[in-house]
Amino acid sequence: RIAYVNGRYLAHSAAAVHIEDRGYQFSDGVYEMCEIARGYIIDMKRHLDRLNRSLSELSIEWPVTRSALIVVMREVVRRNGVRNGLVYLQVTRGVAPRDHAFPKPGTRSSLVVTAKRIAPSATAKKAETGLKIITVPENRWDRVDIKSVSLLPNVLAKQQAREAGAQEAWFIDAEGTVKEGASSNAWIVTQDGALVTRPADHGILRGITRTTLFDVAAKLGMKIEERAFSVAEAKAAREVFISSATTIAIPVVDIDGETVANGHPGSITLSLREAFFDIAEKSPA
Ligand code: PMP
The missing domain is CATH 3.20.10.10 (D-amino Acid Aminotransferase, subunit A, domain 2)
Structure with a gap:
């Protein structure tokens, strides 16, 4: 399996984020999970609209543009050969020295995208x-x-x-x-x-x-x-x-x-x- 982490496609087993990622320390992040059925991502637009709302409610920046995110989602689905299953994406407020308040402006949010096959029969x-x-x-x-x-x-x-x-x-x-x-x-x-x-x-x-x-x-x-x-x-x-x-x-x-x-x-x-x-x-x- 392949996972996307902050700009790179990595072996799923070796993919990791930094220990000072705010998702890890404060659960300071949001996610989306889309169904993949018969080779289609289902309701992608609505999921990305909701992601946008979650991010803006928490004042977390988009990690990449919406269109770049779509490219990454498709690529992760393709690289994992998923025709039926799900694609998961997670955005956190990024990596910064531990401090509850937001990190300094310009801190890049983290993006992780994974995909998984699920047999329709299950x-x-x-x-x-x-x-x-x-x-x-x-x-x-x-x-x-x-x-x-x-x-x-x-x-x-x-x-x-x-x-x-x-x-x-x-x-x-x-x-x-x-x-x-x-x-x-x-x-x-x-x-x-x-x-x-x-x-x-x-x-x-x-x-x-x-x-x-x-x-x-x-x-x-x-x-x-x-x-x-x-x-x-x-x-x-x-x-x-x-x-x-x-x-x-x-x-x-x-x-x-x-x-x-x-x-x-x-x-x-x-x-x-x-x-x-x-x-x-x-x-x-
Ligand atoms: N409520 C909660 C708490 C959930 O975690 C989910 C699944 N993400 C849902 C509702 C259903 O949402 P969706 O149809 O977008 O998967």
């Missing part, structure tokens, strides 16, 4: 089985709309899920409503077939897959209600699913040990999943 299998979810209290800061690499609460929640035999954890707010997963957005389908997902104006990450699923739902003539929903409502829903660039839409069949949606992946989730590729923006990789 994700398809998850979609056929469905996932188990646990719920955990929301304990993150209030700027989770920024796609930052500060992911410690998400790491702990995901580990807790794993130890419980589940695959994802949902953060629940003080009112008992579902915020989002440790690495996904949360959705339900009501008994009358409407899609429900939480508004993304604050308190959750505005998932790119979430945004594109709005387009897919509109094309399929499905109704969307953008509102908060409780764990109880999810447990009584017709279907439950999560969305992210790596999973698209995957059914949930169990919440905190209780079977939901009869324990079977729902047909509405699967139809969204099927229509996604055709409707999403596709850039040749």
